[in-house]
Amino acid sequence: YKKKMNDDLTQASIYHVFALLDAAFAQTKSTDPVKVAAALEGMKIKSFNGEVEMRKTDHQLQQGLYISRWEKASAKYPYDAENTGYTNVPVKYYESYVASTPTTCQMKRP
Template identity: 60%
Template sequence: GKSFEGRIFQAAYNHYNLPGQMGQWQNEFKAKFNDDFYTGSVIRIFAALTTAMVKAKSTDPVKVAAALEGLRFDGQMNGEVEMRKADHQLQQPLYITVWQKADARFPYSPENTGMTLAPVKEYPAYVSSTPTSCQMKRP
């Protein structure tokens, strides 16, 4: 609640106050189900799969997995993202948000608390990406 205002921070791949299509989906979901659409990753999952299936011209899992490698696609929330070839980890922006009172600038109020997680800093994918030592085995 309000006693934690300015004291709770979150690092995540999306946040409640993203503009554009994501904001529209969140508002529509809340209006229809009276609940929060907090798993924005499902949008990227469908975008990645659709793009990879079109590229592979198949729904065969092995062909789709190969098509995912190095795939760049519209993440539907904040621009282009990439599926890293080495380990199939999605390279995407990360956001730092802070718990604060919802206001005109950041109006979305999860669980109707009157509070929100407002963006403080965005780290683009090239900054948020970390090296990998993964030796992923492919079929």
């Protein structure tokens, strides 16, 4: 993406949403919102940062959580984020089952 657009893809969730929608369209062979929404419930996809699931209860994406810090790019972490000379350096990763929080959503389905 950076090579083609000279920019960073900063919203990974955009990729996840479209990958899930594509899988739901293919599974249902439809674009009907009710059918697609039902297919999305509990759907899991493999992504560039691990497994992503659309939680059935409230349609929230569940995925691992990366904690990082912003620092000058270096030999160890050379990626130049947004052409700033700085990069996100990983500090900690939490698996999705740890990062997930309970929901109180009372979503009503059609």
